[in-house]
Amino acid sequence: MKLSARITLLAILVPTFSFGTETPKHEDHEDHEAKTGVEILSPDLRDLLSREMEALQNGMMSIIPAYVSGNWAEIESTANKIKSSYILKQSLTEEQVKELHSTLPHEFIEKDQRFHYLAGMLEHAAKNKKPELINFYFSEMNESCVSCHSKFATHKFPALGAEKEGQNTH
Numbered sequence: 794m795k796l797s798a799r800i801t802l803l804a805i806l807v808p809t810f811s812f813g814t815e816t817p818k819h820e821d822h823e824d825h826e827a828k829t830g831v832e833i834l835s836p837d838l839r840d841l842l843s844r845e846m847e848a849l850q851n852g853m854m855s856i857i858p859a860y861v862s863g864n865w866a867e868i869e870s871t872a873n874k875i876k877s878s879y880i881l882k883q884s885l886t887e888e889q890v891k892e893l894h895s896t897l898p899h900e901f902i903e904k905d906q907r908f909h910y911l912a913g914m915l916e917h918a919a920k921n922k923k924p925e926l927i928n929f930y931f932s933e934m935n936e937s938c939v940s941c942h943s944k945f946a947t948h949k950f951p952a953l954g955a956e957k958e959g960q961n962t963h
Contacts, residue, residue, distance in 0.1 A: 832948065834896055838889050845881045848874075853938075856915075856931055865919045868927060872916035875934075876909050904941045911937055 834842070852871045859867040885893075911934045918926035939953065947954030 835889075835892060838892055841881060841884050841889070845878065853931075853934065860924070860927060860931070863924070865922045865927070869916050869919035872912050872919060876912035876916060898945075901941070901945055904937065904944070908934060908937045908941070 852875050855871055856868055859865075859871070911930055915927060915930035915934065918930055942950045943953040
């Protein structure tokens with residue numbers, strides 16, 4: 794399992810994190826348990842992840858005009874960057890890598906791996922100039938984002954949590 798694959802999906806969730814730079818002097822046990830793994834990451838790591846998330850978002854957004862104009866090479870390049878991570882791969886310290894592995898749930902890592910796998914498939918589809926597959930994998934990547942946000946970032950995207958609750962009641 795590649796570290797870059799694990800970290801990049803994590804990076805996708807960064808905009809979903811709370812980015813307060815001050816740590817409360819007293820944190821009640823109940824509040825600590827209510828937080829997910831991503832919410833209790835250190836401020837430095839959340840900052841790196843925030844920059845990574847912004848890069849991922851910009852990359853995903855750049856695919857749309859490239860797709861409608863048939864710029865397969867741009868999609869291939871962008872998908873490669875997404876697959877390989879933008880910032881985290883070059884910026885994580887050994888201590889931060891340990892923090893990620895000890896804090897994040899296994900399901901989060903699995904979702905991260907899937908996202909990067911899909912980016913690799915998007916890269917491959919673009920390299921082979923297959924617009925129908927490009928559209929498919931881009932759509933799957935978007936769904937992957939929503940799935941992860943629904944599970945791990947409802948504090949940032951409450952509508953996704955409400956949608957998930959609505960699905961459970963039917």
